[in-house]
Structures are given as structure tokens and as C-alpha cells.
Amino acid sequence: MSAEAKTMRRLEPAAIKGVMSREVANFRTYWKGTTFSSVLEPIVYLLAFGLGLGATLVDEVAGIPYIEFVGTGMVATAVIFSSALPSMFGTFVKHRFQNTYEAILAAPVDIEELVSAEMLWIAIRSGFYGCFPLLVTIGFGLDPAPGMLLVPLFCFVTALGFAGFGVAMAATVAKIDQFNYVTALFITPLFLVAGTFFPIDGLPEGFQIVAQANPLHQLVELVRGGAFGFEPVDIARFAFLVAFAFAMWRVAVSRMAKRLID
Amino acid sequence: MAAIELRGVVKRFGSITAVDGLDLEVPEGICLGLLGPNGAGKSTTMRLLTGQALPDAGELRALGHKLPEDSKAARAKMGVVPQLDNLDVDVTVEDNLAVYARLYRVKDVGGAVDRALDLARLRDRRRDAVDQLSGGMRRRLLLARGLVHEPRLVLLDEPTVGLDPQIRTELWTLIGELKSRGTTILMSTHYIEEAERLADEVAVMTKGKIIARGHPAKLIDEHAGEQTAEVYGPPERLVEVRAGAEAQGLMVRPAGPAVAIVGSERAGNGGIPSEAVIRAATLEDVFVLLTGEEAE
Numbered sequence A: 001m002s003a004e005a006k007t008m009r010r011l012e013p014a015a016i017k018g019v020m021s022r023e024v025a026n027f028r029t030y031w032k033g034t035t036f037s038s039v040l041e042p043i044v045y046l047l048a049f050g051l052g053l054g055a056t057l058v059d060e061v062a063g064i065p066y067i068e069f070v071g072t073g074m075v076a077t078a079v080i081f082s083s084a085l086p087s088m089f090g091t092f093v094k095h096r097f098q099n100t101y102e103a104i105l106a107a108p109v110d111i112e113e114l115v116s117a118e119m120l121w122i123a124i125r126s127g128f129y130g131c132f133p134l135l136v137t138i139g140f141g142l143d144p145a146p147g148m149l150l151v152p153l154f155c156f157v158t159a160l161g162f163a164g165f166g167v168a169m170a171a172t173v174a175k176i177d178q179f180n181y182v183t184a185l186f187i188t189p190l191f192l193v194a195g196t197f198f199p200i201d202g203l204p205e206g207f208q209i210v211a212q213a214n215p216l217h218q219l220v221e222l223v224r225g226g227a228f229g230f231e232p233v234d235i236a237r238f239a240f241l242v243a244f245a246f247a248m249w250r251v252a253v254s255r256m257a258k259r260l261i262d
Numbered sequence B: 001m002a003a004i005e006l007r008g009v010v011k012r013f014g015s016i017t018a019v020d021g022l023d024l025e026v027p028e029g030i031c032l033g034l035l036g037p038n039g040a041g042k043s044t045t046m047r048l049l050t051g052q053a054l055p056d057a058g059e060l061r062a063l064g065h066k067l068p069e070d071s072k073a074a075r076a077k078m079g080v081v082p083q084l085d086n087l088d089v090d091v092t093v094e095d096n097l098a099v100y101a102r103l104y105r106v107k108d109v110g111g112a113v114d115r116a117l118d119l120a121r122l123r124d125r126r127r128d129a130v131d132q133l134s135g136g137m138r139r140r141l142l143l144a145r146g147l148v149h150e151p152r153l154v155l156l157d158e159p160t161v162g163l164d165p166q167i168r169t170e171l172w173t174l175i176g177e178l179k180s181r182g183t184t185i186l187m188s189t190h191y192i193e194e195a196e197r198l199a200d201e202v203a204v205m206t207k208g209k210i211i212a213r214g215h216p217a218k219l220i221d222e223h224a225g226e227q228t229a230e231v232y233g234p235p236e237r238l239v240e241v242r243a244g245a246e247a248q249g250l251m252v253r254p255a256g257p258a259v260a261i262v263g264s265e266r267a268g269n270g271g272i273p274s275e276a277v278i279r280a281a282t283l284e285d286v287f288v289l290l291t292g293e294e295a296e
């Protein structure tokens, strides 16, 4: 009886670990390509923006050399592109093309565990890949600082939210090409108005308010805090990211439940 | 306690009633063949049993657990082999099995993987990616994955649909082994031969209901009688034969290019055309008579 009572709990670690182990097994077959592009991309961006733009047009932003400004900001770029997109496409493909979820849900795994595991795995990966731009920027001359040790955590929490967003979108669209709308309406604007390439406070006031609601902007600020010194407001920023992750988690679970259970 | 108990189960999708007041009891230790044409509601019944569809009415129990409330505990002891191959194709054979051993909370994952590899006869291919396997190997692996935790009850949803005959026979052998170990099996199929070979009992399902149930021989006896007379000929001739037989109150069904007069032993003298080929009645006769659909 006790064994049965145990299998009926919510959010069982064994179920979550099981689902994640499937992701890990798959990841082992494609990690080289993903890792290669995660390292190369920030280098290319830094060369183009940092050196190109930095040498000709802008020298410094808010007292920070432009290359370091962009490099720290690119952490957010790495996070959204390693969380929202893989989550969106991965979930859709597993659900609609591979019938993976049907098999997983036939095992003693419920939707909440399935979604949590998928989000956690993506967030762990993003926590890791998010650090690459920072490491590359250090290679370009940024001074290491102890606050940078918190960057993986910031990336992890932000990626959790965007992974949840991706799952929710995958459970909402009818066809895979509708992701074009999601990308154009959400991902590209979020990525551009995060304060990665130019400071938000140069924007008209309306945009500034919208930018404050952009989790990526909060992440960018936190990463710069880690590199150049935190401010008290950073606690609020972090709390905002935690709330974003939590809200997206609940939305993702309920969207997937609608989709997967007839 | 029966392994599966369904009473008055209804499942609707909008205006379609996929399962329509289904009563189904599967005692422990038997293989029940759920035989029905396309759209009969077989897969929906399976999904209700795994908690992936919620009933609109009725009571469901699997291994004593009430569904859908207690579905997770039931699923832990149940194995499911899907109609469609959903293996992870880039991943190795053994990793595919290990993942599911973990999902089913097996304590000794390595041991369970070895057992499943033996069952699927894939021990020497364990480190190969699934996409390097032949179609038959993949199917054996899919079956073994559903059995990795040695479940007491196994749901097989059209386990051999669309497979070539050789692979089908291979799977039948594996399912036969599973049966001999005393595992309870609910197997949906629309292949008569599959049901005849593997099922201890057959339930004929159509339009969301079970309309006949029993041992194949009993069903044949009850619904078809002893003999069937098949008459081949041009369409006009078939129409004539059909009319003649029906006039005598005999049951007639289409049988591809022929008509089959079922229960021909009941015909009066000269009631069966002389060119008819007489054979023993089969489950196929029963199926076609009851469901009105041509069997495969």
C-alpha cells in the first residue's frame, strides 16, 4: 500500500529524473553541434558589433567599453535562443511527429512532471550555454568578477520561464509554421529590446516601460550587475524572473494538459 | 478481481461517440482480443485505460485502481505498446530501454535492460542507434520497451498493423511467450488471424460497443454455424446466389470476389449451388456478419 501511495504523489523526483534522462540520452547524440554554435556565435557577434561598431561609432555605453556592454548583454541572447526555441520546436516535434509524450504518459508520469522535467532540462542547458558569451567577453578583455558566479543561476531562472513559454506555445499552435508568428511577435522584439545592443534608457518612455516587463532585459541588467557591481534593485529584478518562471510553468502545464488529455 | 473492469463507459468527441456504453471485463491471466473495424473505438478504449482520455460516463478500473483518479498507480503496473513506433531513433537500443525502466521506477535498471534485450533478441545490437535497426527489430524493441518493468497487464494497440507478414509472425511469437508467462493482455486488432492465434477470448467491438464475446470457437458456433459455402462467379451470378440463399433464411456475406453463405449446413436439399466451395466456418465469417465490414 505504501508503495502505491508513493506512486501517486505529485512532482515525484523519480518521474522528473526519468523524463530528463531521456533528454540527456538524446542530447548525447547532438551536443557537439549545439555547443559549437553556442561558442562561435558570441565570438562572431562580438567581432561584428563590438569591434566593428565599437571601433567606428560607439566607444562606451554608461562608462563601459562597448564590446563589454554587448558581450554581457549577449548572455540574454544565448539564453532565449537556447530555451524558447528548442522548447517550442522540441515540444511540438515530440508531441505531434514522434508521439513521444503518448509513450511517456502511459508510464506513471503525469503532465505536470513531464512539463517540469522538460523545462528543467532546458533551463540547466541554458544556464550553461548562457555563460559562453561571458567567457568569450572575458577573452576579449572583460575583467572577471565574483558576481559573475551568479550568472548561471540568473540564466537558469530566465530560461525556465522561456522554456515554459515554448512549451505553452507548442501546445497552442495548430501547425509548426505558426511558430513564425511567435518568433516575430515575441521572440525577436524581446531579444532586440533587452538592452543587449543599446541601452534601454535611450528609448521613448513607452518602450522603456515595456522593456521593464521584458525578462531578458532584467537578465541583461543582472548579468551586468554581476560583471560591474550589483545594485539593490537587482533583488527585485531577480524576484521578477522567478515570478516569470513560475507563471510560465503553470501556463505550460495547463496548456499541455488541454492538449494531451482528451 | 478482474484486471480490467469497464461499466457503461462513454467517451464522446464532439458529436462523435467513440465509446458508447462499453462494458468490458478482462479476467487476470487471459489474452483478450478486441476485434473491431476502423473507428470502432479500440484505441479510445486503450487511451481511457492509460488516463489519456477522460470518460464522459461510466466506471473504469484497471488492476483494482479506479480510473482516472488512480491512473498513475495503475500505469505503474501496466505495460503499453503503442500502435505507432515512437522510439527515440538517434538513441541507442539500450538507452531507449533504460529511460523507460527509470520512468517505471525499476530498481535494477541494468538488469531490466538486459532482460528486455533478451526478450527482443537484440543483445548484440544494444549499442546501435535505433535508426540502424531493421523494421522487425524496431518492432521487437518497441514491444520489449513496454515490458521493461515486467507488468502484470499489457495493452497492445494493433501491435502488428501495417507490418509485413514476417515481422508480424515474429511479434506473434513474442506475444505468445508473454501469454505463456501468465501476463494479462488486452490486444486490439482488426486482423482476424491475429485474434485467432493469440486470443483466449475475443470481443467484437463496433461503434463503441461490444456486440459479441467469447472463445473464438464458441463465437463461430453461435454466430456462424459449422460450414460456409463460397460461390465465385460473375456479379450477376453472385446476386442470384445471394437472393436464393436469403430466400431460404440463410446468412450471406460478401467475401471479396465471392459470396459466402454462412451456416450452409442448414440449407435444404439443393439449397447450395453445386459449384460452391464448402469450408469450415471461421471467425472472419462472424466478424463480417456482425460488423458488416469486410475483414482483413
Ligand SMILES: Nc1ncnc2c1ncn2[C@@H]1O[C@H](COP(=O)(O)OP(=O)(O)OP(=O)(O)O)[C@@H](O)[C@H]1O
Residues within 6 Å of the ligand: A262, B013, B016, B017, B018, B036, B037, B038, B039, B040, B041, B042, B043, B044, B045, B158, B190
Ligand atoms: N482525439 C479525437 N478527437 C476527435 N475524434 C476522435 C479522437 N480520437 C478518436 N476519435 C474518433 O473516435 C472514433 C473511434 O476512434 P478510435 O481511434 O478509438 O478507433 P479504432 O477502433 O482504434 O480504429 P482504428 O482501427 O482505425 O485504429 C473515430 O470516429 C475517431 O475519429
Ligand SMILES: [Mg+2]
Residues within 6 Å of the ligand: B042, B043, B044, B083, B157, B158
Ligand atoms: Mg486504433
